[in-house]
Amino acid sequence: MSTAVHLDEITKRFPGVVANDDVDLTVERGTVHALLGENGAGKTTLMNILYGLYEPTEGTVHVDGKPRDFDSPADAIDAGIGMIHQHFMLVDPMTVAENIVLGNEPRKWFGTTVDRERARQEVIDLSNRYGFDVNPDDAIEDVSVGVQQRVEILKALYRGADILILDEPTAVLTPQEVEELFRVFEELTAQGKTIIFISHKLGEAMHAADDITVLRNGKNVGTVKADETSNEELAELMVGREVLLEPKAEPQEPGDEVLSVQRLSATDNRGVPAVSDVSFDIREGEVFGIAGVDGNGQSQLVEAITGLRTPTEGSISYKGRDITDASRRSRIDDGMAYVPEDRHERGLVMDFDLVQNGILGSQHSPPFAAAGRIHWSDAREHTERIIDEYDVRPPHADADAESFSGGNQQKFIVGREFERDPDFVVATHPTRGVDIGAMEFIHERLLDLRAEGKAILLISSKLDEVQGLSDRLGVMHDGELMDIVDPRNTTEEEIGLLMAGERPDADATDAEPPVGDAK
Amino acid sequence: MSAAETAKSVLRRLTAASATERILISFAALVLAVVVGAVIILVSGRVTTCQTAATTLFGTGFCYDPVEVYLVLFNGALGEPFLVNSPGILKPLNPDWNPLNFGFALTLKETTLLIFTGLSVAVSFRAGLFNIGTQGQLVLGGLATALFSFFVAPLLPSGLVGGLILIPLAVIVGALVGGLYGAIPGALKAYADANEVITTIMLNFIAAQIAFVLVSEFFGNPDSQVVETTPLPDWATLLPVAFPQGGDFSLLALAFGLALVVAVWFLLEQTSFGYDLRTSGEQPEAAEYGGVDAKHTTVTSMFLSGALGGMGGAIWVLMVMGKWQAGVPSLGFDGITVSILAGNNPFGVVPAALLFGTLKSGSLAVQFGTGVPKQLVGVLRGLIILFVAMPEFFRMLGSAIDLEPDRETVATDGGRLGGDDE
Numbered sequence: 001m002s003t004a005v006h007l008d009e010i011t012k013r014f015p016g017v018v019a020n021d022d023v024d025l026t027v028e029r030g031t032v033h034a035l036l037g038e039n040g041a042g043k044t045t046l047m048n049i050l051y052g053l054y055e056p057t058e059g060t061v062h063v064d065g066k067p068r069d070f071d072s073p074a075d076a077i078d079a080g081i082g083m084i085h086q087h088f089m090l091v092d093p094m095t096v097a098e099n100i101v102l103g104n105e106p107r108k109w110f111g112t113t114v115d116r117e118r119a120r121q122e123v124i125d126l127s128n129r130y131g132f133d134v135n136p137d138d139a140i141e142d143v144s145v146g147v148q149q150r151v152e153i154l155k156a157l158y159r160g161a162d163i164l165i166l167d168e169p170t171a172v173l174t175p176q177e178v179e180e181l182f183r184v185f186e187e188l189t190a191q192g193k194t195i196i197f198i199s200h201k202l203g204e205a206m207h208a209a210d211d212i213t214v215l216r217n218g219k220n221v222g223t224v225k226a227d228e229t230s231n232e233e234l235a236e237l238m239v240g241r242e243v244l245l246e247p248k249a250e251p252q253e254p255g256d257e258v259l260s261v262q263r264l265s266a267t268d269n270r271g272v273p274a275v276s277d278v279s280f281d282i283r284e285g286e287v288f289g290i291a292g293v294d295g296n297g298q299s300q301l302v303e304a305i306t307g308l309r310t311p312t313e314g315s316i317s318y319k320g321r322d323i324t325d326a327s328r329r330s331r332i333d334d335g336m337a338y339v340p341e342d343r344h345e346r347g348l349v350m351d352f353d354l355v356q357n358g359i360l361g362s363q364h365s366p367p368f369a370a371a372g373r374i375h376w377s378d379a380r381e382h383t384e385r386i387i388d389e390y391d392v393r394p395p396h397a398d399a400d401a402e403s404f405s406g407g408n409q410q411k412f413i414v415g416r417e418f419e420r421d422p423d424f425v426v427a428t429h430p431t432r433g434v435d436i437g438a439m440e441f442i443h444e445r446l447l448d449l450r451a452e453g454k455a456i457l458l459i460s461s462k463l464d465e466v467q468g469l470s471d472r473l474g475v476m477h478d479g480e481l482m483d484i485v486d487p488r489n490t491t492e493e494e495i496g497l498l499m500a501g502e503r504p505d506a507d508a509t510d511a512e513p514p515v516g517d518a519k
Numbered sequence: 520m521s522a523a524e525t526a527k528s529v530l531r532r533l534t535a536a537s538a539t540e541r542i543l544i545s546f547a548a549l550v551l552a553v554v555v556g557a558v559i560i561l562v563s564g565r566v567t568t569c570q571t572a573a574t575t576l577f578g579t580g581f582c583y584d585p586v587e588v589y590l591v592l593f594n595g596a597l598g599e600p601f602l603v604n605s606p607g608i609l610k611p612l613n614p615d616w617n618p619l620n621f622g623f624a625l626t627l628k629e630t631t632l633l634i635f636t637g638l639s640v641a642v643s644f645r646a647g648l649f650n651i652g653t654q655g656q657l658v659l660g661g662l663a664t665a666l667f668s669f670f671v672a673p674l675l676p677s678g679l680v681g682g683l684i685l686i687p688l689a690v691i692v693g694a695l696v697g698g699l700y701g702a703i704p705g706a707l708k709a710y711a712d713a714n715e716v717i718t719t720i721m722l723n724f725i726a727a728q729i730a731f732v733l734v735s736e737f738f739g740n741p742d743s744q745v746v747e748t749t750p751l752p753d754w755a756t757l758l759p760v761a762f763p764q765g766g767d768f769s770l771l772a773l774a775f776g777l778a779l780v781v782a783v784w785f786l787l788e789q790t791s792f793g794y795d796l797r798t799s800g801e802q803p804e805a806a807e808y809g810g811v812d813a814k815h816t817t818v819t820s821m822f823l824s825g826a827l828g829g830m831g832g833a834i835w836v837l838m839v840m841g842k843w844q845a846g847v848p849s850l851g852f853d854g855i856t857v858s859i860l861a862g863n864n865p866f867g868v869v870p871a872a873l874l875f876g877t878l879k880s881g882s883l884a885v886q887f888g889t890g891v892p893k894q895l896v897g898v899l900r901g902l903i904i905l906f907v908a909m910p911e912f913f914r915m916l917g918s919a920i921d922l923e924p925d926r927e928t929v930a931t932d933g934g935r936l937g938g939d940d941e
Binding site: 327328329331338340342346347348349350351359360361363364369373374376 | 789790792797798804805806807808809811812
């Protein structure tokens with residue numbers, strides 16, 4: 001086995017930050033290598049160096065045993081490296097084949113015209129060779145995210161990549177699509193390709209990788225073989241201490257109904273129906289979870305409940321009163337806390353310091369305001385308490401929100417909303433971007449609120465999170481609430497099928513022929 | 520680093536500049552503008568012909584002496600505290616100098632008026648509303664003040680008592696009318712989604728024409744050839760009591776303007792409404808999330824901005840003209856530059872307005888005291904304003920566009936954390 005990539009003592013400094021500190025990394029040819037670490041650990045920076053987007057401050061990149069000095073991604077592509085970013089760089093109205101050959105189109109008539117036929121044929125050959133299931137004539141906008149990702153991979157292969165870097169490839173996929181992706185990994189490595197993928201999820205690194213390198217604070221804290229390690233060991237490497245991995249909500253008898261959503265429909269900003277006919281209710285001391293792939297109407301549902309979007313049909317009642325048309329402010333005043341999905345747009349005013357952000361939503365309410373005047377000293381005290389309890393780093397109440405890392409911004413928002421003394425908490429992706437340690441703390445606080453008898457609506461695309469914390473779990477697909485299940489007695493596969501839009505036929509379960517016969 | 524990246528990093532640096540740095544940048548810009556202006560003066564002095572050279576450098580004669588021009592500019596704005604001898608030598612102190620002089624009064628007059636309009640623009644800009652309509656609000660506010668005073672004055676005892684009653688009321692009327700006129704584009708924005716830049720610009724024209732028609736057809740001074748209202752009695756206006764040489768400046772008006780500066784600061788920084796207003800201006804989505812009623816805030820902010828503009832008009836009528844007259848100076852438009860210069864900070868409005876006032880009254884001194892033509896003086900003024908305003912302008916630009924180098928916007932989740940087999 002030869003070495004495909006060797007990074008030798010790579011250090012990358014940005015003004016004021018050391019993103020990578022003396023990192024060594026060796027990736028063997030024909031293997032899947034996972035780069036594991038929390039957000040801000042320096043994974044993406046390291047891979048951007050390998051891909052020629054950044055130049056290392058110190059250290060050398062070796063590809064196929066030769067030291068290389070990439071000035072741009074074009075050099076890296078020439079050296080056989082391809083990178084698939086988190087955001088796909090595809091042209092929506094163009095077909096799969098057109099996207100794959102874009103920039104390297106086969107030409108005819110002395111290079112004046114694109115040879116579409118040959119392009120199409122080459123794409124078909126390529127996808128057959130690696131067993132990819134894509135139709136070259138589909139428009140990108142019509143295919144699923146999973147297929148788009150495969151198109152990105154094919155694009156890299158078409159340009160002659162031997163080493164593929166994938167940045168958080170599973171972030172946008174359903175569990176089934178994740179399985180599909182990992183099968184593609186196997187197919188590619190069987191044919192001698194090398195794969196490096198970035199992740200902060202232990203499970204998938206264990207599942208799909210041969211070797212796992214853990215980064216923490218920009219340093220390589222260990223490279224291990226996937227079959228010689230455990231989740232616990234990896235978590236400890238990532239965080240630097242022992243971590244309780246799986247949140248567990250002990251069953252608890254719920255109280256009175258707090259929120260009731262009846263036959264709710266809503267559209268998105270373009271007026272396209274996004275939520276259709278959703279009904280559920282949440283009671284005191286209950287966590288109602290909603291699982292689903294991002295973009296299946298969860299955002300619009302939550303906005304309708306929290307008063308940021310007017311529903312087109314249906315009603316919402318809160319504490320026994322109809323609030324379908326109530327203002328956002330009245331809902332806040334009525335004890336509704338909300339951890340929003342988008343912390344940069346909604347959750348924080350980026351140019352305000354934390355003290356000012358600490359009263360966002362409470363700027364008219366005691367104890368922070370009376371008779372129209374804001375009591376900044378109380379606001380400061382409150383903010384410092386949140387910073388302290390939720391471990392917001394650095395603990396600077398006077399620093400602008402913008403200057404904090406995503407995880408710390410998230411901790412601050414969660415702290416502000418949880419400490420509002422709410423009756424009802426809407427938590428959208430509450431642990432998005434925070435590290436495992438903070439995640440554990442946020443989960444604990446959420447369960448504390450539940451124990452105090454608060455009603456909680458939890459939306460997350462992390463299945464283990466909603467499954468572990470919820471008392472009841474609704475699954476959304478394409479704006480519909482597919483089903484409400486008991487998360488403690490439902491497998492991940494069943495939920496995954498619901499997320500993908502397949503409604504299990506309850507009666508047919510027994511009558512179904514054994515799966516093996518299907519082929 | 521590419522040009523675009525360099526530009527971005529400069530913008531980022533500007534956006535992150537501290538208050539002290541900003542003051543230093545403004546000062547450096549002022550010096551630079553003077554240097555560039557000096558070159559222009561020399562060049563134009565070379566291409567003009569004159570009897571005797573004002574200054575001689577390297578054996579070449581120049582018609583205008585830049586040192587003299589700038590000395591006269593700043594000296595004149597203060598009413599010549601220093602004696603200037605040609606060619607541009609500064610004598611220590613003018614023994615006859617009195618701070619309460621005409622030149623200084625002229626400076627303070629402009630400063631006072633621009634404090635009002637600068638505040639008006641600052642309030643709207645802080646709310647994220649680009650109110651270009653301060654001029655129109657000022658025109659109508661001023662007219663309302665003039666007409667109100669004219670019709671109510673006969674009902675009141677003349678003299679100090681009448682003035683004490685009438686002047687505050689007249690200012691309030693001006694504020695109300697300016698405010699209501701500002702609330703129109705506010706409401707159009709809130710309820711009909713009409714861009715306030717367009718509507719306020721159009722409403723400026725409408726205001727000027729309405730005022731013109733009202734005065735020329737209905738409320739004009741029958742004894743005058745000009746389109747103007749009948750002059751108010753002296754007791755109903757703000758007189759330059761402390762400045763015996765005149766100059767249409769009233770300390771009372773300046774004190775009122777400074778009190779408004781503090782009041783606007785208090786409103787913006789210390790009240791819940793101010794918080795709503797600033798949040799709407801910084802990040803409308805976050806304001807909505809925080810329970811701010813966007814429509815209500817838009818209309819109220821525009822009313823406030825218009826009211827400040829209207830008060831500017833009231834002060835212009837009561838302090839400067841003693842009547843309303845067609846052809847209102849472009850105080851409202853200058854207010855935009857003042858506010859940008861001030862970084863939309865109410866306290867910053869004071870030095871920014873003072874700079875404007877100094878330049879305006881100083882350039883009169885240059886025009887009369889040196890042979891420099893008034894067009895060239897205009898260029899020098901424009902240079903200073905341009906240089907000093909640009910860093911702040913780019914700061915506004917920088918905070919309006921996203922400059923983050925590589926902000927990780929993508930959620931990194933969607934899978935499973937713990938064991939996911941079986």
